Amino acid sequence: MRTATASLKLARSSCVDGQDMPELFLIRRITNGCYLSSNTAQCRAPKRSSARRALDEESLAVLCKALAHPARVKLLNYLADYGTCYFGKLTDILPLAPSTISQHVTVLKEAGLILGSDENTRTCYCVNAERLDELKELIAAL
Template identity: 70%
Template sequence: MAKTHCAPLPVDEELDAEELAVLLKALAHPARIRLLQHLAHHGTCYFGNLSDVVELAPSTTSQHVKVLKDAGLVLGSAEEQRTCYCVNPDRLAVLKRLVEAL
């Protein structure tokens, strides 16, 4: 059996493990990852359209959106009796920095 030598990766900032865990837990379902990706690529989306993205019942989609909102990854605003969602770019940047700090 060959020995492998693993060198430590350079670390630019200290890892906030608790914060990273909160964000990763919010993304711990394929539907939530698809929702976040869809919103990141399309800018904004109304709730009804999000159910089509993940091919789930509106009530199930709503639960997934709530998890993303609670983690701060998604923002929602009411517009003419409909809710419009978008990615929170600041929170997504935090997620990226924390993952890079691993």
């Protein structure tokens, strides 16, 4: 059987006039990382409609992992703003080596967030609008 550990913490809150006033807040720390306090209104679960879409956790995890690096977010945002561009232009917007940018582009392509079409010797990249809409729906289903 699992036991819970509890701890008390003294927190200081500021009054309106800027002076500190000590107040004792009882915070019970349970070993699974949940915190309970006297202000439970912040911790209530949001009301959800009964007609919400089933959450595809696997797809959401893949998409979030693809966006887990700021460089990939910047690449996706740039493509969303400017439509299409060649790889050479992508190397101009990030202060990274072309090989590193290529790795980031590969991650975004594998997640389906961007598409690449070969035109002669260059590849033109664009946002996959359907997959981006799917990401928005998955996040809304949380």
